[in-house]
Amino acid sequence: MYRQWPGLASIIIVLAFSAACVSCTKAEGDSQQGVIELALTRPATPQEAVWVQVRAGKLPRGTEIRVSTRKGILLGTVSPFGAQPGQEAVTHTIPLPQSVIVNNRVQLRLTVDAPGTPARSPQPGEVESINLIYVPISF
Secondary structure, X not given: OOOOOHHHHHHHHHHHHHHHHHHOOOEEEOOOOOEEEEEOOOOOOOOEEEEEEEEEOOOOOOOEEEEEEOXXXXXXXXXXXXXXXXXXXXXXXXXXXXXXEEOOEEEEEEEEXXXXXXXXXXXXXXXXXXXXXXXXXXX
């Protein structure tokens, strides 16, 4: 079938790539400790919600990464629980309230809480990636 319409295969590949890249965002550092800014690739439609996916690297037992708004309102936590033995990283998905999206941007504070130590910003390797994704919603 694709030999009859060689352009069709290209269109399918482009559409598949576009769908996969919906989660592509630009992360920018902030002068405040642990605050990052993510840009939406496009505004969410009324049938979509925006969630954040955090891929955490290897974390010591009992350690978690708190994902909060810039003002400190807790949205969710990322922990090493759920990772299979030998698995270096695990992805956690956290729903975002519409109120945290301002001008197609989301500012989040990431804080690492480890037993017996003060809260701190993530160190290299603790957060491998953080992306915004569009999730279909129904009413």
